[in-house]
Amino acid sequence: MLGDSRKAQEVFQTTLREAALRAAHGELPNERFWLFREARWRCLEASETDLKAEPLEMEEHEINSGASSQIEGLKPAQLAIWISSAPDPQRTALALYYLAEFDYREVLDLAELKLNELSHLLLLGRRQLQAWLNSHAC
Amino acid sequence: MKTPRLSRKQRALASCAPITGEQTPDRRMRSAMVRASGSDEFVNQQDFDRAVAALVQAVPVPPEIVEWLTVKDLVLSPKRTWRKTVRNPAVLAIGIALVVITGVLVFHFIGRLNDFPGSGTARKLLTMAGSTRSVLLDPVNADAGTLSDLFFMKHGLEHYDVPPEFADLRTIGCRVFEDEESRRIAQIWVADKRMQFFLFPEERDAKTGAVLGFQGWRYIHQEGWVGAVTERNGVCFMAALRGRESDLAPYLAQKE
Numbered sequence: 434m435l436g437d438s439r440k441a442q443e444v445f446q447t448t449l450r451e452a453a454l455r456a457a458h459g460e461l462p463n464e465r466f467w468l469f470r471e472a473r474w475r476c477l478e479a480s481e482t483d484l485k486a487e488p489l490e491m492e493e494h495e496i497n498s499g500a501s502s503q504i505e506g507l508k509p510a511q512l513a514i515w516i517s518s519a520p521d522p523q524r525t526a527l528a529l530y531y532l533a534e535f536d537y538r539e540v541l542d543l544a545e546l547k548l549n550e551l552s553h554l555l556l557l558g559r560r561q562l563q564a565w566l567n568s569h570a571c
Numbered sequence: 572m573k574t575p576r577l578s579r580k581q582r583a584l585a586s587c588a589p590i591t592g593e594q595t596p597d598r599r600m601r602s603a604m605v606r607a608s609g610s611d612e613f614v615n616q617q618d619f620d621r622a623v624a625a626l627v628q629a630v631p632v633p634p635e636i637v638e639w640l641t642v643k644d645l646v647l648s649p650k651r652t653w654r655k656t657v658r659n660p661a662v663l664a665i666g667i668a669l670v671v672i673t674g675v676l677v678f679h680f681i682g683r684l685n686d687f688p689g690s691g692t693a694r695k696l697l698t699m700a701g702s703t704r705s706v707l708l709d710p711v712n713a714d715a716g717t718l719s720d721l722f723f724m725k726h727g728l729e730h731y732d733v734p735p736e737f738a739d740l741r742t743i744g745c746r747v748f749e750d751e752e753s754r755r756i757a758q759i760w761v762a763d764k765r766m767q768f769f770l771f772p773e774e775r776d777a778k779t780g781a782v783l784g785f786q787g788w789r790y791i792h793q794e795g796w797v798g799a800v801t802e803r804n805g806v807c808f809m810a811a812l813r814g815r816e817s818d819l820a821p822y823l824a825q826k827e
Contacts, residue, residue: 501622505644552583
């Protein structure tokens with residue numbers, strides 16, 4: 434979500450501190466994904482203060498049959514930065530989906546999206562990442 | 572590879588298909604995945620997603636965070652509401668079964684509340700009353716109250732007396748027969764309301780042999796017939812007719 438492990442750690446700790454405080458006061462919301470929702474908003478707040486690249490039209494390309502080997506050539510940090518630079522809610526959708534810990538209904542709930550919106554954001558993300566991979570390979 | 576035709580919703584679901592390939596409990600998702608599995612596009616998407624997810628797993632996480640918690644620990648288990656619990660088919664089936672069992676038990680309990688010594692025999696005789704034809708009986712045209720002497724002298728039946736409430740009614744016929752337990756039963760047919768009287772021995776205590784008597788009149792019902800039963804001197808008398816308690820009540824009220 435942030436593309437920066439130091440910032441991610443800060444958000445994680447702040448979120449846990451908030452949860453501990455609420456739990457101590459008996460005010461922990463009875464909501465299944467509260468912690469993730471809270472962390473997401475804190476990530477979005479934290480990235481608001483960052484320098485932002487000018488929005489530009491991203492190229493898109495159909496997924497190649499050999500895309501998986503192209504992805505294997507990437508470094509994890511490169512992918513993290515690529516996802517974190519996506520505008521929200523696409524960033525949240527990609528981060529939650531590729532974490533592979535939630536099913537699509539949970540992602541819809543957490544990202545506050547509808548099915549067609551999530552589907553569109555993922556399709557767009559794949560096509561843009563493919564185009565980026567293609568340009569990266571050149 | 573052939574590209575199957577997918578609905579708009581199925582295409583949307585297929586694009587959010589689980590990366591790990593594990594069986595999803597969502598029926599619509601399973602259906603969309605099965606339909607999409609034949610297309611190159613979906614196969615490429617799955618390969619692509621698996622490669623990206625593997626790379627995401629490889630994103631370094633500070634060890635102090637890893638030590639803290641796993642993702643599953645951070646997800647609160649969903650709270651089961653009453654509505655969800657009740658809608659569970661298993662709970663629903665058990666609930667219905669319990670309601671039915673309770674209904675049967677209550678029905679039997681209410682039935683038992685009206686039971687009295689001799690009620691079992693009285694019910695059997697009520698069933699018989701519905702199938703008896705007057706031609707089976709010996710014709711006797713007399714007051715019902717006078718038949719006690721006939722039963723005593725002809726059949727040796729002691730205390731087979733018609734109570735005063737019904738003693739004045741004219742009879743059409745009567746008979747004495749034995750039931751399956753060899754108890755001698757007197758049956759009288761009366762002209763009034765096609766009523767039938769039954770006289771039969773009261774139940775006795777199996778150990779002491781004492782008569783299990785009861786006081787007053789008791790009503791029983793069986794297959795559209797109603798009977799008013801009383802016990803005197805170890806013999807039960809039942810007046811039976813096809814109808815309701817209100818049809819018998821005037822007779823019982825006369826002498827009270």
